[in-house]
Amino acid sequence: MLESLLAVGGLMLLRDSVEWEGRSLLKALVKKSALRGEQVHVLGCEVSEEEFREGFDSNINSRLVYHDLFRDPLSWSKPGKALPGGPLEALRALDKRTVSGPATIALDSLSWLLHHLPCPTLCQTLHALSRQDSCPGDTPPGEQVRVLGLLHEELHGPGPLGALSSLAQTEVTLSGMMGQASAQILCRRPRQRPTHQTQWFSILPDFSLELQAEPPLESQPRSDPHTPSVDPTTHLTFNLHLSKKEREAKDSLTLPFQFSSEKQQALLRPGLGQATSHIFYEPDAYDDLDQEDPDDDLDV
């Protein structure tokens, strides 16, 4: 699953925390894309270049284009030696440079950039970076630009985290259990339901990614079996169930407004030329059918 992540373009957020660090995963993904022959640009802000390149062998190191913001972030030394303009200019430069072919941009850390740039500006720049081409529908998925951003989620409040998550195509949250690291991957494709997956992995010393199966969960202490539910319908003083004879008697009972089926149909069928309404009278057993009007002798 982690390998197929690199096939999707756009922004990928790697959220790590103090217990489970994400830089090694970032370096593993960088190594993987370098081995596939893509251009890799790294914007380093938090660690020095030597430390970032440590552990990579020479062919990977030769493919990495490193933009260093760690040594001189505020450009105090002689101009021309370090990147002028600060982090925003560095990001814009990345935007212009990577125009051809598939490329991966690794931002060493988005947290550093969030602290130095206003959040909306960073979001706009990232959005411009990840939609490099004018017609994203035309280029095949392998040709798109991938932006990998490392984000330390404990450093930020819910606001910037939510804003960056809404921009990201993929979000990988690192966690783990008992020394085993896991990645919870949330993949958001446009107009489709987001997919959620958990992948256990480990990083080898040469920064290659090794996927692992889920470690066996240790058996949790079982909760005490709940008491058997009591059936309230037993031991009642009244009858809740009908015996067969009683049911037959109930079915054969004539209900007061249950008419014969012809009358039912006549009532149900809407009359065509029904200018007046008909009165259907079925005399009951106790009805008095005296036609004489008892009010006839009144002089009203």
Added chain:
Amino acid sequence: MAVAGTSGTGTRSTGSMVAAASTNNVTSFQRRGPRASGADSGCSRLVSIAGTRRSVRNGQLLVSTGLPALDQFLGGGLAVGTVLLIEEDKYNIYSPLLFNYFLAEGIVSGHALLVASAKEDPADILQKLPAPLIDHSYKKECDEDICGHKMESDIKMKIAWRYQLFPKMEGRPVLSSGFGHDYDISKRIPQELIETSKWHGFFLPEKISSTFNVESCSLTSGYMKLLQFIQNIIYEEGFDGSNPQKKQKNILRIGIQNLGSPLWGDDICCAENCDASHSLTKFLYILRALLRTSLSACIITVPTHLIQNKAVIARVTNLSDTVVGLESFIGSEKETNPLYKDYHGLIHIRQIPRLNNLIYDISDVKDLAFKLKKKLFTIERLHLPPDLSDTVSRSSKQDLAESAKLLGPGCGMTAGGKKHLDF
């Protein structure tokens, strides 16, 4: 609903009232006025624009939102000159559908469109609109759904036999013809419809790509540019009556996507106490002023789940006219709840405007849920079954699901079947 039933009368013009009265033989009253026979004449006092109708409650000019179901719950449609605010769902899957329905309805009715977005190119948005359906094919699909239900409950009723012929209580509202069209989401709108329509696009990265330093990304610059753009279009095309046009009056439908997100340069999703927290509220205020003085209707989608300050959400709601919130079940614990198993989310109608009226035009149904089928987006009443399970404890969700199935058909059926209790 009374609104749906009288849609036919709304579209008749004054000229033909005389003819209609004589054919119906209902009344001998005749309208005194210009006796234009049949067609709409220029001197008719009621403005009759294609794709609009008058509300039966207060005579307000209404346009359809593209979803007849939503129109019904909003009191007949969206009033011209008002703002419809959609609060986006968490993963922004369903709110673009409502947005697209609104724009597609504009194209099919021949209205002018203005699409503004900071994320996607407006030309791409227009390519992805749903295709309109002819009436009978949609009805056929509806009937297929109903037939499936009919087979299950064909039992003759013994005591309540008078209700046999009554139609079953459906959650789906009545379709009114002539106002609001049906769309097929799985198909794209045909290209020639887009080309014949008049549309204007506003894509933010293009407009401010020239100067991209920190100062120019001030919070109101994106909004200012959008407001100027809208104002120019309204003035040039004559939607506010400034250039008296010889041609037919038309409605401008404005669609703004993801307003308030950081891509517009706005801070409210990022921080709780942001510096310019009033930029969005000012924008909505000015936008509403522009809309009230022109023949236009606007739909805005706002990611309110990202806004950190609850007071800003309340202000944004108060500054809009109609507010509809979408809550999808993806990722929440409601996804596995058997009560909601048929639906994909809930719709909350949070606010309805009171236009030229003393009372609000709200429907009596407050629990609405939506479902995204393969071809259409339906809004239905959420039927919550009463708890008729045998066991008194409510932890048994299985029984709730059972009773939900049994009470589906409506009021005629008694909840018999698998229950132990026989009365």
